[in-house]
Amino acid sequence: MSNASFAEPARPAPVAGPFSRVFARLEPHMAALDRFLRSQVSDFEPEIREMADYCIDTSGKRIRPALVFLSGWREPAAVSNDLVRVAAVVELVHLATLVHDDIMDEAEVRRNRRTAARAYGPVAAVLLGDALFSHALYLAAQFPTTEICLAVSASTRRVCAGEIVQTLRRGSTDFTRADYWRVIDLKTAELFRLSCQLGSQLGGNPPAYAEAAGRFGRHLGIAYQIYDDLADYFGQEKRIGKTLGTDLLSGKLTLPLLTLMDRLTGSERVALQEEIRGAHAPQLALRLRQMVEQGIFPIVAEAVQAEITSAAAALAPWGQLAPTPLLLGLCDVLQGQVAALQTPAGT
Amino acid sequence: MSNASFAEPARPAPVAGPFSRVFARLEPHMAALDRFLRSQVSDFEPEIREMADYCIDTSGKRIRPALVFLSGWREPAAVSNDLVRVAAVVELVHLATLVHDDIMDEAEVRRNRRTAARAYGPVAAVLLGDALFSHALYLAAQFPTTEICLAVSASTRRVCAGEIVQTLRRGSTDFTRADYWRVIDLKTAELFRLSCQLGSQLGGNPPAYAEAAGRFGRHLGIAYQIYDDLADYFGQEKRIGKTLGTDLLSGKLTLPLLTLMDRLTGSERVALQEEIRGAHAPQLALRLRQMVEQGIFPIVAEAVQAEITSAAAALAPWGQLAPTPLLLGLCDVLQGQVAALQTPAGT
Numbered sequence: 001m002s003n004a005s006f007a008e009p010a011r012p013a014p015v016a017g018p019f020s021r022v023f024a025r026l027e028p029h030m031a032a033l034d035r036f037l038r039s040q041v042s043d044f045e046p047e048i049r050e051m052a053d054y055c056i057d058t059s060g061k062r063i064r065p066a067l068v069f070l071s072g073w074r075e076p077a078a079v080s081n082d083l084v085r086v087a088a089v090v091e092l093v094h095l096a097t098l099v100h101d102d103i104m105d106e107a108e109v110r111r112n113r114r115t116a117a118r119a120y121g122p123v124a125a126v127l128l129g130d131a132l133f134s135h136a137l138y139l140a141a142q143f144p145t146t147e148i149c150l151a152v153s154a155s156t157r158r159v160c161a162g163e164i165v166q167t168l169r170r171g172s173t174d175f176t177r178a179d180y181w182r183v184i185d186l187k188t189a190e191l192f193r194l195s196c197q198l199g200s201q202l203g204g205n206p207p208a209y210a211e212a213a214g215r216f217g218r219h220l221g222i223a224y225q226i227y228d229d230l231a232d233y234f235g236q237e238k239r240i241g242k243t244l245g246t247d248l249l250s251g252k253l254t255l256p257l258l259t260l261m262d263r264l265t266g267s268e269r270v271a272l273q274e275e276i277r278g279a280h281a282p283q284l285a286l287r288l289r290q291m292v293e294q295g296i297f298p299i300v301a302e303a304v305q306a307e308i309t310s311a312a313a314a315l316a317p318w319g320q321l322a323p324t325p326l327l328l329g330l331c332d333v334l335q336g337q338v339a340a341l342q343t344p345a346g347t
Numbered sequence: 348m349s350n351a352s353f354a355e356p357a358r359p360a361p362v363a364g365p366f367s368r369v370f371a372r373l374e375p376h377m378a379a380l381d382r383f384l385r386s387q388v389s390d391f392e393p394e395i396r397e398m399a400d401y402c403i404d405t406s407g408k409r410i411r412p413a414l415v416f417l418s419g420w421r422e423p424a425a426v427s428n429d430l431v432r433v434a435a436v437v438e439l440v441h442l443a444t445l446v447h448d449d450i451m452d453e454a455e456v457r458r459n460r461r462t463a464a465r466a467y468g469p470v471a472a473v474l475l476g477d478a479l480f481s482h483a484l485y486l487a488a489q490f491p492t493t494e495i496c497l498a499v500s501a502s503t504r505r506v507c508a509g510e511i512v513q514t515l516r517r518g519s520t521d522f523t524r525a526d527y528w529r530v531i532d533l534k535t536a537e538l539f540r541l542s543c544q545l546g547s548q549l550g551g552n553p554p555a556y557a558e559a560a561g562r563f564g565r566h567l568g569i570a571y572q573i574y575d576d577l578a579d580y581f582g583q584e585k586r587i588g589k590t591l592g593t594d595l596l597s598g599k600l601t602l603p604l605l606t607l608m609d610r611l612t613g614s615e616r617v618a619l620q621e622e623i624r625g626a627h628a629p630q631l632a633l634r635l636r637q638m639v640e641q642g643i644f645p646i647v648a649e650a651v652q653a654e655i656t657s658a659a660a661a662l663a664p665w666g667q668l669a670p671t672p673l674l675l676g677l678c679d680v681l682q683g684q685v686a687a688l689q690t691p692a693g694t
Contacts, residue, residue, distance in 0.1 A: 047512045140496075
């Protein structure tokens with residue numbers, strides 16, 4: 001088994017787009033995280049180190065670690081070992097879910113590299129995801145008390161529950177807005193919430209602030225997921241780096257499609273339902289056109305905005321604490337990303 | 348989602364065969380474990396409770412919990428909440444690995460019920476296994492210190508590493524005895540070791556005893572796995588409840604086949620290697636006959652015995668402690684099971 005990849009110099013994760021402004025401030029923290037994650041590879045059993053290293057290498061924007069660092073921000077901006085450790089925990093949990101997601105979606109590529117499932121086969125990928133989960137909890141257990149471990153394990157279970165519900169309801173038209181909100185609350189917002197709560201707690205903020213930051217993170221996570229689902233229909237393929245309409249093709253009812261469904265008349269509605277159930281081939285071009293005609297974009301964008309407003313409201317009483325303006329800056333970034341979906345060419 | 352199964356009365360897991368003697372003593376402990384595991388179902392998110400309950404229900408002989416209870420044995424034989432909790436942790440980790448194993452093996456049935464992968468689909472089963480892992484760590488984090496969580500998460504990672512190596516080496520003839528020992532040390536012996544170590548520790552025994560009990564468990568686990576691999580060729584299908592020769596059919600080199608390989612001459616050896624690589628259809632009947640002719644059974648049985656001897660030796664200085672005679676009783680049980688493989692009809 002080659003150890004060549006261990007010798008590579010540590011480097012911060014690549015960051016593109018509007019997040020870069022926020023992330024510029026986090027450069028030393030992200031570099032420390034990267035060094036820390038790479039140092040963890042040697043804790044894995046020798047036979048699976050190369051694979052663990054491969055997964056850590058494919059990591060993406062590192063939004064969850066950013067939430068940890070921003071929520072725990074103190075001046076002067078020294079890098080805190082506790083924050084780095086907890087950022088590694090949430091990122092490893094996230095990477096583990098990606099490794100398992102890519103098996104299920106039969107994805108070929110993630111962020112310009114073969115997925116672990118393609119590189120090592122689906123069977124090894126199931127186990128590799130398990131090993132990443134285990135290591136995340138192992139790192140969580142290295143804090144002086146069991147508090148972090150309790151929070152992380154409970155969150156992880158909730159993330160899995162959300163993914164299970166989403167999986168089992170694929171192709172089902174009996175899926176309401178309430179179901180949609182519940183799924184994204186579990187599968188996405190839970191880890192955003194945990195990142196903000198643990199970050200602010202470890203940053204030495206009062207418990208009430210950690211609770212408020214957690215609420216902020218939860219709303220931001222819901223907003224982020226709705227934005228992501230919107231981008232699946234209204235994004236520019238080049239910019240978001242994936243094919244449009246994959247949710248329709250895989251029978252996944254997200255907010256844009258739920259909203260369109262509400263606006264279609266009897267027989268058209270039945271036809272769309274049959275496409276979701278897989279009884280008829282999805283008419284993607286037609287559905288994209290109908291979404292424009294029915295004005296789905298502003299309606300869904302408004303739902304993102306409502307969550308952003310709730311996120312900001314959670315922090316309103318805490319303007320004087322150092323993390324607050326930084327976290328609120330993420331709201332601006334997300335608003336900018338939503339706006340960018342329709343510029344310059346739109347759909 | 349039906350809650351009907353919650354209303355079922357708690358009942359001890361079914362136990363068959365020679366383990367029943369040892370387990371009779373553990374009846375109140377196993378009943379407490381069963382109640383505890385069932386009570387955990389309500390901690391899962393409502394949408395996945397039925398599935399969690401289904402997995403817990405399919406659990407088997409509960410050997411690992413038995414190791415916990417026996418290692419922590421004290422007179423009078425009261426049921427200890429700490430032991431019940433840690434028994435639940437190791438059993439949930441084991442159940443999670445079974446849920447994931449059954450996906451990979453495309454198994455239809457385990458212990459006379461459909462596997463979770465068949466009942467809910469492979470995708471949900473991946474996530475359900477993850478949720479069971481998470482909950483195991485959540486329970487481990489409920490002890491006053493992080494010690495249990497650290498031990499369990501490190502062990503879980505090692506179990507996964509063992510399974511990964513086994514998976515990646517399937518169909519490979521470049522697999523030595525050393526590789527075989529390493530795989531079973533990780534995939535099976537690790538959780539046996541952990542069960543004995545944590546059980547004796549929580550039972551209030553001295554640290555040196557916990558360490559010795561861990562060594563006992565590790566050797567017993569290796570012995571148990573070699574026995575299990577022997578049963579795949581020499582078992583009686585009715586008694587062990589599975590088809591013979593599945594390891595050969597799936598290209599898995601275990602000790603009986605490694606031993607046969609050593610004894611075959613040039614061209615016969617090449618033919619067997621091609622069967623393992625999947626280049627030729629496995630000639631199971633021929634290989635079973637050759638195993639009898641070459642006297643493979645006593646050689647492999649001797650390897651089981653050597654590990655049992657090492658297990659017993661680990662406890663030799665500790666005869667006066669309450670768990671010791673009970674743990675040594677498991678050695679007798681395993682010896683009896685090995686002997687029973689060839690009686691009355693043999694192969």
